[in-house]
Amino acid sequence: MLQRLSILLSVSITLFAQTSNYAPYGFGLPTTGASARFVALGQSGAAVADSISLNTLNPALWTGFSTTSVQGQVGSSSFSGTDGYSGASLPEYFGFSMKFPVGKYIGVAFGIRPLTRMRGEYSRVDSIPYFGNSIEYNTDLKVNGGISEFYLGGGYRINPQLSLGVKTGFLFGSYLTRMTTDIGNDGSDNSFYRKYAVVEGTQLQLGAHWISSNKKLELGCIYDQNLKFDYYYYHDYYYGDDTTLVKKGLKYPTTIRLGFHKSVGNTLAVSGDLAYTRVSSSLFKKFGIIHQSSTRNPILVGFGLEKQPSLLSSSSVWEKLSLRTGAFYRTESVYMSDNITETGISFGVGIPFNHYSSRIDCAVVASVRDGFLVNTIGRERLLSFYISVTSGELWFKRFRRF
Amino acid sequence: MAVGMFNSCEEKLPTIQNPGSLYDIDSLVVSADSMDFYRVVREPYIGTSDVLYIGNDENVFAYTLLKFTKINEYLPDAVENFIGFQLLLRSYHQYRSDDSDDSPVDINILNLRNDGLDPWTEDSNSVNNFHLEEYNVDTLTSFTYSDSDTVFIDLDTSLVRSWFDGTNGDRSLVLMQADTSIAAVQAFYSTESSYYPMVKIFYRETGDTVTQSQLILPTEDLSIIRYKQTAESDGVLKINSGRASFGVLTFKFENHLQDENVYVAEANLRLKIDPAWTRRYGETFYLYANLADSAIVGADGSIDSEYDPTSQSYDIYTPVSASADSVVINLKSLIQGVTSEYIQNYGIVIYTVPTFSNIATLSIYDGSEQNPAEYRPQLRILTLKEQ
Numbered sequence: 001m002l003q004r005l006s007i008l009l010s011v012s013i014t015l016f017a018q019t020s021n022y023a024p025y026g027f028g029l030p031t032t033g034a035s036a037r038f039v040a041l042g043q044s045g046a047a048v049a050d051s052i053s054l055n056t057l058n059p060a061l062w063t064g065f066s067t068t069s070v071q072g073q074v075g076s077s078s079f080s081g082t083d084g085y086s087g088a089s090l091p092e093y094f095g096f097s098m099k100f101p102v103g104k105y106i107g108v109a110f111g112i113r114p115l116t117r118m119r120g121e122y123s124r125v126d127s128i129p130y131f132g133n134s135i136e137y138n139t140d141l142k143v144n145g146g147i148s149e150f151y152l153g154g155g156y157r158i159n160p161q162l163s164l165g166v167k168t169g170f171l172f173g174s175y176l177t178r179m180t181t182d183i184g185n186d187g188s189d190n191s192f193y194r195k196y197a198v199v200e201g202t203q204l205q206l207g208a209h210w211i212s213s214n215k216k217l218e219l220g221c222i223y224d225q226n227l228k229f230d231y232y233y234y235h236d237y238y239y240g241d242d243t244t245l246v247k248k249g250l251k252y253p254t255t256i257r258l259g260f261h262k263s264v265g266n267t268l269a270v271s272g273d274l275a276y277t278r279v280s281s282s283l284f285k286k287f288g289i290i291h292q293s294s295t296r297n298p299i300l301v302g303f304g305l306e307k308q309p310s311l312l313s314s315s316s317v318w319e320k321l322s323l324r325t326g327a328f329y330r331t332e333s334v335y336m337s338d339n340i341t342e343t344g345i346s347f348g349v350g351i352p353f354n355h356y357s358s359r360i361d362c363a364v365v366a367s368v369r370d371g372f373l374v375n376t377i378g379r380e381r382l383l384s385f386y387i388s389v390t391s392g393e394l395w396f397k398r399f400r401r402f
Numbered sequence: 403m404a405v406g407m408f409n410s411c412e413e414k415l416p417t418i419q420n421p422g423s424l425y426d427i428d429s430l431v432v433s434a435d436s437m438d439f440y441r442v443v444r445e446p447y448i449g450t451s452d453v454l455y456i457g458n459d460e461n462v463f464a465y466t467l468l469k470f471t472k473i474n475e476y477l478p479d480a481v482e483n484f485i486g487f488q489l490l491l492r493s494y495h496q497y498r499s500d501d502s503d504d505s506p507v508d509i510n511i512l513n514l515r516n517d518g519l520d521p522w523t524e525d526s527n528s529v530n531n532f533h534l535e536e537y538n539v540d541t542l543t544s545f546t547y548s549d550s551d552t553v554f555i556d557l558d559t560s561l562v563r564s565w566f567d568g569t570n571g572d573r574s575l576v577l578m579q580a581d582t583s584i585a586a587v588q589a590f591y592s593t594e595s596s597y598y599p600m601v602k603i604f605y606r607e608t609g610d611t612v613t614q615s616q617l618i619l620p621t622e623d624l625s626i627i628r629y630k631q632t633a634e635s636d637g638v639l640k641i642n643s644g645r646a647s648f649g650v651l652t653f654k655f656e657n658h659l660q661d662e663n664v665y666v667a668e669a670n671l672r673l674k675i676d677p678a679w680t681r682r683y684g685e686t687f688y689l690y691a692n693l694a695d696s697a698i699v700g701a702d703g704s705i706d707s708e709y710d711p712t713s714q715s716y717d718i719y720t721p722v723s724a725s726a727d728s729v730v731i732n733l734k735s736l737i738q739g740v741t742s743e744y745i746q747n748y749g750i751v752i753y754t755v756p757t758f759s760n761i762a763t764l765s766i767y768d769g770s771e772q773n774p775a776e777y778r779p780q781l782r783i784l785t786l787k788e789q
Contacts, residue, residue: 021416090415122418128427130668130784137667137786139424142415179424179788183667191665193788237788239742240662290421373419 020079020369021120021377024290026283026334028118028146028175031094033057035073036388040348040363041304042326044273046259047209047220052352052359053390054099054109057257058220059165060207062109062155065101067357069392072096073113077384079369081377090119094386095148108154117146118175118289125185138182143290145175147199155207162210169203171229171252175289194236197289201229201252218261226252231287250287251280253333257300267308271326275300279333296335302328309352322350324363332371340371344382354391361388426787430658434769434778437653438749439639440705446646448625448756449524452595455625455761456509456547456577457587459499461681462644462761464587464627465534465578467514467522468599468620473565473573476618478607481566484559485613486604489575491553492597494589497683497761507547507588508580511555512539518571524624532626534576544580547588562603587683587761592623594757599623627760631679637770638676641689641752644760650694650705652749653781655737662742664785669737671750673729674777675722679765682724688758691718691731694748711753718750722764729766737783 023029032038034057038045045057053071055061073094097111122141127134153167175197180189208221229252235243257275264270279295304326310319325347332340344367351360362385369380455464489511496504514521515538522532545555564570579588591597603616627644634640639649651671690711698709720731731750739745754764767777 021419023416024418024421119415120418121415122421124424128667128784128786130429131670131782135667135784141418141421141424143418181425181665181786181788190667191786191788195788235663237663237665239665239738243663290418376419 020380020382021081021373022332022334022340022369022371022380023118024120024143025293025336026116026295026332027287028116030116030332031092031114032386033113033115035071035390036075036348036361036363036386037322037324037350038304039365039386040324040326040346040361041271041306042302042328042346043300043330044259044271044302044304044326044328046222046257046273047218047261048259048271049209049211049218049261052356052392053361053388054097054111056097056111056113056151058207058209058222058259059109059153059167059205060155060163060209060220062099062107062153062165063105063157063163065099065107067392067394068098068100069358069390070096070098071388071390073386073388075384075386077382079380079382081380092117102154105157106154108152110150110152112148112150115147115149115171116173119144120290135183136185138185140180142178143175144178145173145197145289147171147173149203151205153205160211161213163208165207165209167205167207169205171199171201171203174198177289191238193238196234196236197231197287198234199229199231202227203252216263220257220259220261222255222257224255224257226254248286250283253277253279253283267310269306269308270303271306272303273300277333284334291336294335295333296331296339298331298333300328300330302326302330304346309350311356320352322361324348324350328367336372338372338374340369342367342369342382344368357392357394359390361390362386424789426789428664428785428787430655430783430785432653432655432658432781432783434780436655437651437769437779437781438703439768440650440652441634441639442648442650442705442707442709444646444707444710445530446528446627446644446756446760447525448528448627448643448760449622450594450756451625451643451760452592452757453494453589453625453759454577454592454599454623455587455589455627456579457497457507458579458582459497459585459587460630461499461763462587462627462629464625464761465576466590467622467624467626468575468577469520469522469622470565470573470575470601470618471621473562473603473618476616477566477603477605480607481605482608482610483606484562484566484603485606486602487557487559487562488602489555489557489599490602491555491599492591493547493549493551493553494591496547496549497587497589499585499681499683501684504549505584505586507584507586508544509547509588510544510578510580511542511557512576512578513542513561513570513572514539514574514576515572516574520574522574522622522624524622527624527626529626529628534626539576542575553590557601562601593620625760635679635765637768637772638679638765639752639768640679640763640765641754642760642763643754643756643758647763648711648751648753650698650749650751651779652694652699652703652747654747655781655783656740656747659737659741659783659785661787664741664787666734666738666741666783667786668782668784669732669734670782671731671733672780672782673731673766674779675727675729676765676767676777677727679763681761681763682722683759683762684724685759685762686724687722687762687764688754689720689722689729689731689764690716690753690755691720692751692753693717693736693745694751695746696748698751699748709751711751712755716755729764733781
């Protein structure tokens with residue numbers, strides 16, 4: 001398994017995430033934060049149990065693991081503007097996770113994943129009046145960064161119908177703004193400037209999962225509460241000493257998410273999620289890498305339909321596949337004269353291997369993002385690809401003696 | 403899907419929209435009220451000049467000394483007859499302060515007599531400590547200045563004979579303008595240039611009918627330049643190499659520029675030229691500036707009059723064209739260094755070098771209140787600070 005893990009990590013690093021002209025705002029653009037299975041289900045999954053791949057959304061589902069597994073996600077996203085504005089593309093690594101069964105009712109998992117990503121560049125040639133003359137200058141600006149999370153948690157099945165879970169997330173990340181100035185626009189940089197914004201925090205997530213006695217209906221609930229979130233800036237100027245500013249606290253958003261998962265017939269299941277995040281109105285006035293902005297409380301609505309795989313060994317390849325589709329609508333917390341919204345549809349497939357202990361999940365998402373930049377760049381048409389690979393083995397599984 | 407995924411692997415970043423102001427931009431004018439000018443005149447050692455000056459105008463009176471030693475070492479002992487003796491000079495330029503055309507000017511060649519004692523060296527003498535009237539001179543010949551390449555001047559062979567046989571130990575020649583009614587300064591290349599002066603000796607050895615020749619360079623050459631206006635003029639700072647006159651300018655701006663992180667995009671010191679005391683002879687004036695340090699500006703603000711700015715390499719070079727009415731010295735690095743606290747602010751030294759024209763003078767208005775406000779120096783600083 002270690003060999004698989006190393007291959008998975010090396011592949012993940014070389015691959016690529018969501019990119020957008022809205023990325024330089026706020027904390028950056030949120031990543032999906034879920035494996036490709038749930039991306040394909042219209043980003044729904046709070047109540048969707050998965051014994052092979054870790055459901056990173058809800059720790060209450062971290063029970064009943066049949067395997068010890070490691071999984072990783074990568075993705076690539078590109079967009080183009082509807083008004084002919086040039087687009088961009090960006091690969092992203094969505095982290096990895098490991099899960100362990102601890103007995104029949106308990107499971108633990110840990111992992112690392114990106115929460116937000118900010119990338120962008122800008123170039124300006126302009127002049128400054130100088131005592132009757134003008135000084136021409138060229139500025140190149142690049143920003144790169146985001147917040148990531150290392151999480152650790154576990155789930156416990158209280159009774160056959162109810163499970164609870166808790167997850168602690170350690171938030172960390174930095175944003176690097178690099179700026180070079182070429183006075184005279186002669187091709188040589190005369191000054192540079194680097195601003196680092198360093199963030200760190202702690203997040204507590206509580207989850208609950210309920211399944212009906214006939215196993216046809218599942219409900220999930222997640223509450224994400226920030227315990228602490230701090231940031232500070234570090235300025236590195238070409239001249240003079242570097243400056244580190246005092247650490248300040250921020251009120252990081254709080255999210256509540258509800259979901260359901262219902263079997264329809266023998267092989268189909270529908271799922272749906274509704275998430276609501278409460279964001280401090282002054283959050284992005286206090287914390288702004290490039291822009292300062294207002295906020296709005298974002299929502300996510302997502303629905304998915306899945307053809308579940310047959311578990312019979314005599315099944316055909318087609319029957320062993322999971323086929324998924326979904327649709328979603330979400331808004332973002334950044335607000336500048338208008339909301340940022342994204343509406344999309346998704347498709348995906350799950351391919352089990354190694355006797356159902358492992359799986360490859362793929363997802364394709366087509367979406368349209370709209371927002372306050374619509375008059376400049378039009379709407380963003382996005383096409384994103386995601387792959388999750390879960391490799392599991394029966395390491396810590398206890399088997400009953402007959 | 404995989405194909406699509408890898409197609410999108412070409413990383414292209416989105417463009418940041420409307421990033422707003424990227425800099426705090428500030429401009430600052432340091433007026434003459436925050437500046438101090440110091441005039442320094444030190445001993446001029448212009449023996450390293452490429453050019454020798456001979457002339458007389460309303461600005462200077464100049465003559466040239468040439469020294470030849472050890473003639474015997476360059477000639478065989480068996481010299482019987484000296485057939486000819488020529489002085490070869492390579493013309494450089496005739497300076498006319500009124501911009502008139504070249505005029506024929508007679509120049510006398512004299513033999514400085516001092517009983518065989520050497521009265522001068524190019525490294526130690528100047529107009530301040532060499533006075534020709536203290537010595538006897540013999541007029542040898544005269545020639546008319548020509549702007550045409552090399553000038554050949556025939557001298558009497560008795561002079562080279564007397565140098566050769568030791569009966570005349572005075573081997574210094576003086577070249578001095580004969581007709582002082584014409585305001586002009588003639589210039590010839592010196593031994594420091596590629597077109598050095600020399601004497602050519604034609605001789606025959608005993609029993610030989612073939613005339614041979616030998617070229618001998620002066621061992622030293624020096625212009626003695628006497629400025630006619632040596633009194634300092636209130637309100638102006640005169641810069642020239644012939645008098646070794648230069649200035650030290652200190653300015654205070656630190657109170658107005660306290661952020662060590664700012665980037666100094668421009669910092670120009672504008673100095674206005676006083677045409678009344680400026681003599682550029684139609685040529686570009688080579689102005690240099692060095693960052694002053696504790697070697698010239700004492701802790702009490704006193705200036706070391708023995709300081710020689712030409713003894714170190716220059717920091718800033720500013721050519722001043724013949725028609726310019728002001729000088730702009732780029733002090734960006736100095737202001738940046740002081741602001742960012744890696745240079746101490748002792749001001750600057752403004753000077754020109756001995757290898758530049760020794761008769762030209764650049765006069766600039768200082769910060770005296772008697773000068774119109776627009777004539778006084780100004781230091782104009784433009785700063786950026788990235789946001």
